Amino acid sequence: MDKIYSKGCKIEETLKILGNKWTFLIIKNLMGDKLRFNELLHLLNGISPKTLTERLRSLEKEAIITRKIYPEIPPKVEYKLTPKGDDLKIILDTLNQWGKKYI
16 A cells, blocks of 8 residues: 555645635536625535635646636636546545545
8 A cells, every 4th residue: 555655745735726625616616606705605504705715826826726816806717627627526526435435
């Protein structure tokens, strides 16, 4: 096992990006949808605006989501998954199947 998951392990590197609380729930809610900040805030019961902002910025930095700003008053901002973010669907599906089986 040590040889497979040794230094430079891709699982460890991936969890550095996706392993924070709320990250997978943000991604799950963006699957197939564009959502505004307040819509995400409402869907993620218990997350603070500050934490949501931090997670969205991190996901944008990693090119997992995009942020589109519309020049309106008040400003309208939409978030959506990139193709890189869409590729996480298989992981979410697997987590869902595991949860159905064991929880």
